[in-house]
Amino acid sequence: MKIMIVEDDPTIREMIQLALTKWSLETVIVDNFDHVVQCFIHNQPHLVIMDINLPSYDGFYWCQKIREISNVPVIFLSSRDSPMDVVMSVNMGGDDYIQKPFHMDVLTAKINALLRRTYSYSDMLSDVLEHEGVMFHPEKGILSYEGGKAELTKTEVSILKILMQQKGKVVDRKKIMRHLWQDESFVDENTLTVNIVRLRKKLAGIGKENWIVTKKGQGYMVP
CATH class of the missing domain: 1.10.10.10 (Winged helix-like DNA-binding domain superfamily/Winged helix DNA-binding domain)
Incomplete structure (x- = not known):
């Protein structure tokens, strides 16, 4: 399974990548935050971890763009604690919302649960x-x-x-x-x-x- 990480904080990004590698999950790191959709199409990940606060456009925007072409699971990460952000994440097509700081075991558990639930039924990858x-x-x-x-x-x-x-x-x-x-x-x-x-x-x-x-x-x- 391939996980795409859209996170502009290098420390958090590397921490997530290391944890997922231990679970034998392949990771794709987005380093150009103006071309998130292009990276998604090129790599065809099975799940996306999306930070909300990003340069140029926020995570809600990119989730909405991904939803135009694919139904892969999206987990939002955010340092915000407003209930409206949780509501927005659902309205924009997110599957889960985790507030920073978070425990890595919680994130990996949610990722594995979403992967099992999604791909036990059907392959939802984009054909774009x-x-x-x-x-x-x-x-x-x-x-x-x-x-x-x-x-x-x-x-x-x-x-x-x-x-x-x-x-x-x-x-x-x-x-x-x-x-x-x-x-x-x-x-x-x-x-x-x-x-x-x-x-x-x-x-x-x-x-x-x-x-x-x-x-x-x-x-x-x-x-």
């Missing part, structure tokens, strides 16, 4: 694809970049999914069409071209122009 800041949620058909969002059709979702899964490689037009036929979509050469044009317009609309590159005589790619 991310590349160059573009976040794509195939299940929801949502594409986002720097605050901009676009909704994709089923065919557009299928096309972008295969391109992002093969990022950096040219995907042959015929391969894309075969992939779409499996999804029971009627696609010929013209239909594929039209959908690529629409995808490019939607990407341009959220600030990503020329993101899908045409390789003449070969196919398309996301570089």
